[in-house]
Amino acid sequence: MRLDKYLKVSRIIKRRTVAKEACDGGRVSINGRPAKAGSEVKVGDQLSIRFGNRVGLYEITDVSEVVRKENAAGMYRVLEEDDALRAERE
Numbered sequence: 001m002r003l004d005k006y007l008k009v010s011r012i013i014k015r016r017t018v019a020k021e022a023c024d025g026g027r028v029s030i031n032g033r034p035a036k037a038g039s040e041v042k043v044g045d046q047l048s049i050r051f052g053n054r055v056g057l058y059e060i061t062d063v064s065e066v067v068r069k070e071n072a073a074g075m076y077r078v079l080e081e082d083d084a085l086r087a088e089r090e
Helices: 003-009 016-024 069-075 083-089
Strands: 028-030 046-051 054-060 076-080
Touching (some): 003 046
Antiparallel strands (some): 028 046
16 A cells, blocks of 8 residues: 555544655655655554654554544554654544
């Protein structure tokens, strides 16, 4: 699945256009390498996303095309995240 779509479906980032802009702006990396919006993601990949001066680190646990809002958080595991980032997503 494309990275921008994964970020939207998993609700790490709420809009696909915002996810694409974050990827193209160099704020997202997969397994330590900068990633473009069209990069493919798979289970086990680690995502690092910069939100301003904060960084969120996530591990992909599931890749599904369609997920209900209640189940979206099950698509990834939070490895590291600021409290401010958590509050921003909720």
